[in-house]
Structure formats: C-alpha cells, structure tokens
Amino acid sequence: MNLEQAKQDLMALQSKMSAYAHAMSLIYYDGVTAAPRGTAANRGHALSVLSEEEYKLATGEQTVALLELLDAHKDELNEKEQRMVYLLLKSIRQMQKIPMAEYVAYQELLVQADDVWHRAKETSDFELFRPLLEQIFETNIRFAGYCAPEKAPYDYWLSEYEDGLNMETCDQFFATVRSRLVPLLQKVAAVPQVDNACLYGHFPAQAQEKLAWQLMKLIGLDLDHCGLTTTEHPFTTSFGSHFDERITTNYQEDNFSSSMFSVIHEGGHALYDMGSDDDLAYTVLDGGVSMGIHESQSRFYENLLGRSRPFVERVFPLLQDAFPEQLKNYTAEDVYKAINRAEPSLIRTESDQVTYCLHVMVRYELEKQVMAGRLAVKDLPQAWNRLYKEYLGVDVPDDRHGVLQDSHWSGGSIGYFPSYALGSAYGAQLLKKMRETVDVDDCLRRGDFGPINQWNREHIWKYGSLYKPGRLLEMALGEPFDPNVYLDYLEEKCRDVYGI
C-alpha cells in the first residue's frame, strides 16, 4: 500500500466511523425525546449490533495495519493526520489491553448500575446501589492497571477525561480554590442575603421555549444546524459531524432561570462543537477536545457572560416580553442580583458559581480516596456528608440529596468531575485574555456576540481536537493556567452583588 492511498483510507475509515456515531447518537437521542416508553429493548438491539460493527471497523486487522503503517511514516504526515493516527491508535491499544470478556462484563455492569442507581436514588437507599458501585470502582482500578500500570489508577482516569491531568495538579488547584472560596462564602453568609423572588412564579413552558430560541439566536448559534428539544436532563449532542448539533433543556414552570441558563450552557457546548473547522468534519478531530475545555466554553456563556450585568440588561426586555405579568414589578438589576445569589446548598447541578467548585471538590476528594484504597465504598455516604458540612456548612438529610445525587459513578465516570471545576476556571482566564482585544461588555450590551465568538473560534473552537487540552489552553492564554483569575472573578462578583 502506498502512503497516499493510506491517507485516503484513513479519511474513509473516519468517515464510516462518523456514520455509526451518527446512528448511535440519534438512537440515544430518540430514546430520551420522541420514543414511546416501552421501546428501550428495541433500541438496545440496534445499538448492540451497530456498536459491534463499529468496534470491528475501528479495531479490525485492516484498520490496525493501516494505522501502524501511517504511524511508521509519521514524519510524512501533516499535523492533523498525525493527531488522527495518534488518537485512533491510542484507543485501539487501550482496548487491546483490556480482556474482551472483562470489557463486555463491564458494559453489562453499567447497564445494570444505571437502573439500580435510579431506583436507589428514588428511595434514598445507598445499600441497594453499594454492591454495584463497589464493582465499578474495582473494575476502574483494574482497567487502569491494564492500561497504565506505571500510574496511580486515579491519575490514569483523570487523564482520560482531561489529557495530561493528574492528582498533583488537581490537589494544587483545589487547595487554591478552597483557600479562597471557603472564606468568601463565610463573608457572604455574614451579610444580608439578596432577594431572588423575581425568579419564582408561574412561567408557561411555551413562553420559556420561545425565549430559549431567542437566546440561542442571540448568542450566535446557527439555527439552521442546531436544534432544541425537551428532555429530563439537558445535554448537547451532535450527529456524525458538527453540521448537525442538538441541545436539550427542561422547562420548570415555577422558575424561568433554570431553563434559561441551561440553554445558554448547552448553547456554549454547541458553539464550541460547531466551531470546528469544516475540514475536520467526519474525522476524529471534529468537535471539542476534552470535558475541561468543553466546560470552559459552556460555563463561559452560562456564567461569565450570561450572569453579567450588561447581558442581563440586554435580555431583560426579552424576559419582560415573555413574562410581562410576572416581571412587571422587577428591574434588570433585580434579576441580575437574583441569578448571582450565592448560597451553600445540597445539589451540585442547582448550585451557584461561588459554591460550585466546592461541590466538585467533595467528589474529587472522595474519588481520590476510594481509588487509592483509603476509603471503602460502604463508607462513602458518611464521608460525603462530613465533607459537605466541612466545605459548605450544610447537613445532608439523606443520600438522595447526598451521595446518590449524580449519575456519573453509575455510568462508570470516575475522574470526570474535576473537569467541571477546571473548565470554570479556564473560562475566567480566557475571558481576561479576550478582554485585551475585545470590548466584551460593550458587545453584550449591544447583543452582538460576533466579536466574542470570533475570538473563541480563532483561539479554541476551530482546532477541534487537534491539540491536547493543556497545549490548546496555553496557546490561547499565552501564559500558564492560573486558577486565581477565576477566584478573583468570583470575589469581584460577590463584592458587586453583596457589597462585601
């Protein structure tokens, strides 16, 4: 085989893989949107066939031979081709290290764990979920040993979600975060709380949906290629390439801000995915590179922009149009303060910017200890409750509002949480950098996201997965990552909202 042919085959391989990915994402999406409730097993049938076919395609002899040939001629490949070969080979080599039977057993464990976790959460019964969670932690430790025996298991998994991340980095990051957020929160607790009554009332789903589309348009989403629909839990997905992106939301009729900010958050994910250079479509480089960078974008739009005063002033007329009766006695400033209210709480996904990283830190500390064998799964609930008291000062009434609240562990995602906090901090430093050349507040006041999106496109989006997250970030920032920028931002926000 000559090299030119091999390069073409590389593109054809990825093009095929993207079609399988399209089909499987869509089957999942259908399951949580339009599908009748009794059809899960039927989707499972199609998914098992398609994932097996995709697996054979991605890891078959022919593919391995192709990739090894290309890898041997690495120097003759361009930067993009090199990265494609690297990413494809990486996942194959990883798969080869895990015995097939154990991999299949793990997939089955996760299906069962998802079901049991749902029931355990409903009845607040950790003991029901415990045996499965034990197996999940055990398996993740075992798989880490197969794939990266030279590393601590948790380091392996952290790096899976954010290439290059390890406990040393996380420890430093969270120590810095904790040292400034815990006192900040104490200061906030010492002054009168801001009123958030304007967020509550009756806000019909239909009016919220209309607002959601207006917000999507306002932040610059291309509505010809990005859809919106309703699901129990909001998420963002793409079908086969960044040319077809879908975000979802959920309308709570007693509080309009929940869907509003979830739409802007998911919209940030979608902007990032859709901003990949078009020639990355139908390759493994298409779309965002890591969870951390993804969250840096989603939380950038949701919080750094979405909860800023100029943005709130810009959207307030839209809110008044949508909810004229409900908001008639309120001002933009009332809404601004309400959506920036900081307050310790029990549930991560409903928490504010100031406390958010502390919620994540609880999970990080616990994962780290269990993965190192220093904490038993059976002792997780007590440890969870203790840390919530210590970091956030709240008492956890039951496991449903505690250790059972997130779906990540039942899905096998251990080492995923830190990227939420890191992403928030990345975003703040990116914004600071952006402000050097873009008058962000002026853009927000005018409702013109063009220059903001253009900066993100040029520095982050267009590269897709071409660069590792650490390198991408440093290229964009022109300096090392420093979490203090984010903490400065949060202190400034509290100063503004609470006058402290």
Next chain:
Amino acid sequence: MNLEQAKQDLMALQSKMSAYAHAMSLIYYDGVTAAPRGTAANRGHALSVLSEEEYKLATGEQTVALLELLDAHKDELNEKEQRMVYLLLKSIRQMQKIPMAEYVAYQELLVQADDVWHRAKETSDFELFRPLLEQIFETNIRFAGYCAPEKAPYDYWLSEYEDGLNMETCDQFFATVRSRLVPLLQKVAAVPQVDNACLYGHFPAQAQEKLAWQLMKLIGLDLDHCGLTTTEHPFTTSFGSHFDERITTNYQEDNFSSSMFSVIHEGGHALYDMGSDDDLAYTVLDGGVSMGIHESQSRFYENLLGRSRPFVERVFPLLQDAFPEQLKNYTAEDVYKAINRAEPSLIRTESDQVTYCLHVMVRYELEKQVMAGRLAVKDLPQAWNRLYKEYLGVDVPDDRHGVLQDSHWSGGSIGYFPSYALGSAYGAQLLKKMRETVDVDDCLRRGDFGPINQWNREHIWKYGSLYKPGRLLEMALGEPFDPNVYLDYLEEKCRDVYGI
C-alpha cells in the same frame, strides 16, 4: 458449514440488517421531525455510508453462499425459514441483474427528481420536471427488462408492489369499479349535497393532538410501543422491528377531520405492523407484506370503521370535549353525514371514499400507457386532465392540482397506485367476512376494538410477510377476491347518506 449453523447465521444476518434499517429509518424520521433545516447533507453522508454497509452485508459473497446453501436444503427448512431465504435471495438476484453503475445513477436521479418535483409543483411548472420524469420512466422500463425480460415492464412493477399483480387483473378490477362508480357518482350529483359545515371552523392543534392520542388508544394501539408526532405529510414507520412504531400527522386548524382520519388511517398501518407475531421481529418477515394489504388495513380503520355511524356516535362525545364551542350546534349525525360526503374533486389525498378509486384509476391508465410506450411523458398533463374530466367530471385548472400533485413518480414508484384501490376493496370483503363471527357495529358502539383487532390479528397481522398477499387474502376470506363487495358497500353508503 452444517445446516443448523446456517440457520443460526440466517437469523444473525437478518438481525444485523434490521439494525441498519432501524438507523436509516430513524435518520429519515429525524429529518422530517426534529432536525434543523440545514442538516440534510449531513444526514445524506450517514445514509450513504450505512446503506453501502447494509448493501455489502445483504449481498456480499458470504451472504450469497449462506442463502444458496439454505436454498439447496429448502426441504429441511420450516415454512418461515423458506420464506426468509426466498425473499432475501429474490432481492439479491434482482440487484445482481441491474448494473451497479446504473443503480447508483438511478438513486442520484431520484434525489434530484424529488427536489425538482417540489419546485415544479410549487410553480405548477411541468416542463421543469418533465426531463427527469422521462428519465425515471425510461429507467424503470430498462430495469424491468433486466429483472424480468419475459414480462411487460408494467407487469413487472405492479408485481413488485403487490406480488402476483398484473395488468390483466388491474384492468378487470378497474373496469368493474368504473362500471359501478361512475353511475353512482352521477346519481349523487343529481340530489342535494349534504352539509359539511360542522367540519370547518377553528380547531386548535393542541386540542386536535389530544384527540389524536385518544383515537389511537380507542382503536387499540399499544401506546407503549407506538408514538405520534407531526410532519408535513403523514406516514407510518417502524424502527428495526414491530416493537417500535411511529405514526405522524398534520393538524389543519380549519378542519379537524383531516388529522382525525389521517391518524386513524396511519393507526391502521401501525396496528398491522405491530400485530406481527413476536418471533418474526428482526427478520424480513416482520411487518406487513405488501402495499395492497397494508392499505386494506389502514383504509379499513379509516373508512370502513372510522366513517361508520356507530363509530361516529361513539367518538362524538370526544369531539365535543375537544371542540365544545365549535360543535355545540351539531349532532353526531351531522358529523357522520359530513365525513361521508361524496364529491368529485381534484386532489386524491383529500378525496372521499366514493371518488377515491377513480383518482387512482387515472394514474393507473396513464402509467400503463407510458410504460407501454403508447403515451409520451410530455403529453401526460393533457392526458391527465382529459381523464379527470372523463372519470370525475372536473376541470383541472393547473398541473399543481393535476399531474404534479403526487410524490410517487418523482420517487420512482410506478405501479404503486393500484394497491391503494385494491386495498380499499380487500378491506370491504374482509369486513364482510369478519361480520360472520364478530358483531362489528356493537363493538364500535361500545368502543371495544378488542374482537375486531383480534380477528385481524388472527387472519392477517400475525403472519407478517410469511405469505404472498394473494394467498394471505384468500386464506382470510375463504373465497376469491371480488371487488363487487366494495362497490356494494359504497352504494349502500350513498343510499344511507343521500337517500338514493
């Protein structure tokens, strides 16, 4: 390979094929429901990969060897296995007869023709569509020659949509239909028209949607496995097996009966598909056998049951609940008469039961002549208009309301139309047979579709595609097909509604 293994491989092959079918149907469905409008090319990418993979699977060397082995041991297979091998081999052998390049070119022609037809219809510009339609007819004639050189081309295509059907049968059928319907229509025209004002007004889509779900439940659809959504043109599809069925409708806010009867019609298709024996799932025998039998079921529920007096009396309270203001001055009898109003018109899909077959007959006559080379495509508009005048007595004002109205020809479906008329007639004879053992009117009055559905399940649905349509029908009827039963029914209906 031993035979037992081959039988298992046969099932595995079909199981895989069903997963590809699931993915491709869903991608199509997404395109006409949730997808953002700029995403067609992205779906095209996935569809072209998946259809190529499916094609390789269905017609590859390994598959052909397997099917030929099984075919050679036909006598050792059970009835279902025999039919599976027959159907799979039939489509392979057909594909083998058409040169690949011509097949691909035809698929591309159809994509283009669909687009051009839409524009031609909008602007009523037949000349725009003519060159493509000429190519479609030419190609269909050529392909028929490859696949069945011993047959007249149109006979080949008729038999593709309704196995065993040919022009001789159609000619006899339509001659009988015409001989009784044209005079019937003249009689109707001679007496005062019934009033259908009760169908018109303002009927909010939301109320219509609620009614649609009630109707689906009433006719006995399993809502755990059958969904409903909105599309421009109503249709029914299944995803991978009869365990996941979807119907679609379209709410016209000025006329509630349009969506109401489209839901019952598509519901009939769905009942048929979903009634396949469960062990047929994930095989080629799953779901309805032919268009004719499918229409016999959909039009059975829509017209024979749905437009009957006992059914209208049963659903009238639901209509009053849905549209209390709009219907306050009307009775069930008013609605019954309105939905059975017979009247020559221009558009097939909006026509009533009495004129419907005449609309179909126009298309049959024209297809027959073009396929035989006795009529040029360029002369279709004039011929269309002449036959509408002759059969229905109406003047066609433009091609949009004439020869350009249906999507079938642009989709390459020539020979498809007769199954609509045949299906209607099959249904009437099936109902007559059903009445021998089921008190259908009593069931309708009580809103209990159980015994009706049970009869259809036992005689039609459960077999899926196990028997050819002709055999299935005769098994169910216990006698040969006779279109006069349907014509008796239509005369009786007009007698009842018009007193003639």
